[in-house]
Amino acid sequence: MSRAFTVRVPCSSANIGPGFDVVGLALSIFLELKVRIDPSASGVEQNCKIVNVGEGAADLPTLADENLITRTALYVLKCHDISSFPATTFVTITNPIPLGRGLGSSGAAVVAGVMLGNAVGQLGLSKDRMMDYCLMIERHPDNVTAAMMGGFVGSYLRELDPVDMERKEIPLSEVLPEPAGGIDTGLQPPKPPYGIGHHIKFGWAKEVKAIAIIPNYELSTASSRSVLPKTYGAKDLIFNLQRLAVLTTALTRSPPDAELIYQAMQDKVHQPYRKTLIPGLTEILASVTPKSHPGLLGICLSGAGPTILALATHNFDAIAEEIVGRFKKEGVECAWKVLEPAYDGAEYIEE
Template identity: 75%
Template sequence: MASSRRPFTIKVPCSSANIGPGFDVVGLALSIYLTLTVTFTNEHPEAEHNCTITYEGDGADEVPLKPDHNLITRTALYVLKCHDIRDFPAGTHVHIKNDIPLGRGLGSSGAAVVAGVMLGSTVGDLGLSKDRMMDYTLMIERHPDNVTATMMGGFVGSYLRELDPKDTERKEIPLSEVLPEPAGGLDTGLRPPEPPLGIGHHIRFGWAPEIKAIAIIPDFEVATATARGVLPTEYSKKDLIFNLQRLAVLTTALTRSPPDPELIYQAMQDKVHQPYRKTLIPALSEILTSMTPQSHHGLLGICLSGAGPTILALATENFERIAEEILARFAKEGVHCIWKVLEPVQEGAQVTEL
């Protein structure tokens, strides 16, 4: 393990999935980060799996710090065990600094999975390419929109090929919270199955440089399983065509400079997931229907970020006024929010030696 004793950092951006009509299809990497600082010490020779964890940031009171329970290190152990490595290098210390709000629709679990796969590849000196690391992330996450944006960067469309059940049912494979319990990742002593090659495929779209994302982040969580639970099992042909038409326009409209507010606003409408999630998020319907480019200069479109409750407003200017209007709508419902202006992150997740 030539790299196993050199300290390094892993910096992983958050992501917003769905983006209007692109349910489970498109994702956008954005400038809130999960950062791992990995060092090596002789201070804890008896540490479980040779790994100690410290944590700061969002979720500090709830995130487990045992290597086989924490999603990041559990994922790394899965990658290592696929290569017949049972533990981290001796003395591994992982300091996690997480600025991504948990359970808010900004891809926190996807970022953790990406960070874990990169951690396993780096400490194991496995030399996995980003494309191969994507196969590992998709064995764990199974929804490619968030993890693809986080790993690869930019505004991306993606799909996951259908997997043979025998490739996914082994209990050694850890699962993120998107999937139901049991969480998996159990250490049975067996070597876990390596993911098939090319599970997921993606394409990067352009992004007009004028467009920024205003994230309005409420102070409550919506579990992904809950948000998926309110969706219907079947959709009408009319609603599916509605979304497909708009998605086909949106992926090009967001590349055009200068952006066309009216075209983008109409192309960001959705009938597949947002109408069904309005019961989970106070003020969502009012925000989506009452704020337009005509009423708020600089606004291009508004959508639910991922499963919510974060609201994403795409805009070219007037960020504070747009944010304050959405904050006021939430305040009427007794919901406190914070807001941030975020930039697209084009380079995706990165490993840097210290």
Template identity: 75%
Template structure:
């Protein structure tokens, strides 16, 4: 029996668009049982697609596919297995998925699934891959490192993709369909998948003050990452990217200024609420996504450390629609105020009080 646990994650954290991610304490769990003895012969057809039986409970249970070549977790695992010359799961593998992470809400559900799939392949076939090497496989599927890096490594994480050398550059834009092809009939799907280059992504873990917790206010509707990215401009103007100092008259890069402060401000105890609140402002993605999330501008503007003692900062979690509020106390009041504002738009919500998942993804064998 193998248990795989992967935390959810929140990307961007205000000014850190596509740069920082925070793992949080809602855990996707896989309970994996490999039957090593069987009375069937090698010529007996496997009882389940690609030798894998999937059962599922939790978020999305009514519509998440349970075929091994269709479920994101097992498709990811099959990609890794095929890169190592294995076309199927060991006979017979049972994967029970328990998923409390809301789907399409900006809490890294797909990133957690990709990480879980890579860990699943590494575990069932004893590939001996390090977390760093497993991240290369994750980044072939999830091309933005913020969610998957936080989910794999844990904590508050900054990451970047390295510039590839000329040989690797030929493979840099491999179509995702070549990595995770649509199911087309069993073991011949994706016959020769591309292996990832070494060391695609790099990261650093930032500190985190022990007092700081995250309140996730989760609306009851989804915003797909693809839709949220479509509303972003292809090119940002100088006005979008810069701010004008009233003192010096010189321009500075708005998000970079704040991110440089935020990554240190969140490590200090006691936290400086005014410093963190201002450092969590953003001009790169939140202003463009306000039409996808009714009430977003009003919420971001009206919930402040002055109006809600205990609050440190507030932002859209990933692509949304979840709102992430960092705070040291008064958690329920902060959540209820934001939920009340959403209710004015006819939107119901729930909230979760979360802490950083410092250890990241885990594999437990028993």
């Protein structure tokens, strides 16, 4: 039978100041898959025709075993003894999430792929179980948890028993095999253990919006992680833990306490080390404050960067233009958007 449905997945911002690899926030830019399954169609390679629209569309793969979204879907299907997409599956991927900017574009793609596999295979997986599949591919839970579950979330990977630990660090190539491996590659991929990750949703004051200031260049997560130290001193870790303990409650309070939130969003674990990769970062984080710009609550690097995230209740234009202007002095052009939390996370909509 013919079927049609839509999958929508929000972008996300990770870290939110002191919460390095711990917290994530789903935001209102949505990756969207329009999917149609038409058994009467024929002659489509791998039973799946992909059309890419939006950010990076010209450079994204259109073969099912090369595109991250459909490769992820195939992994989920193969874990359930389904070797391919139903004939014939048409997928239009519309992506407005900037690539390589610290807004969780790859995390959204992984979540969309798991949702797609669940939907086309009619597997009936819960969101919690789908998270296990996401975490087999994306080992950092902050972005994928926010994108799947929605809202402002804290997450962690649990310590697994020895048998599961053998599978925990399976190379990505075994989960999402490279397409050059041939038609049989990855036909029996490793299934994820149950409950790899756990999360909790925090509250969020209704007045608080997020301004994303998005520089016009990409910064890979690998590059951004490469500048971080291998070990940290107790003083810096305690600094971040103290602020994170305050921040997760401070952002729930209405009206928000700007001074409390601003100080609670300070960080000594990742932002100071990434300043060499993002022109003007130190000055921006230090000089745009609630006193200089009323309405501002806090400011931080979004994920691995280079996007800057400013939480605010009003005065959005002035706050954004100040940060855009500071980037411009460094020769960097930026776009900016005011975003709302995406409370529902990833959605499946039957048509």
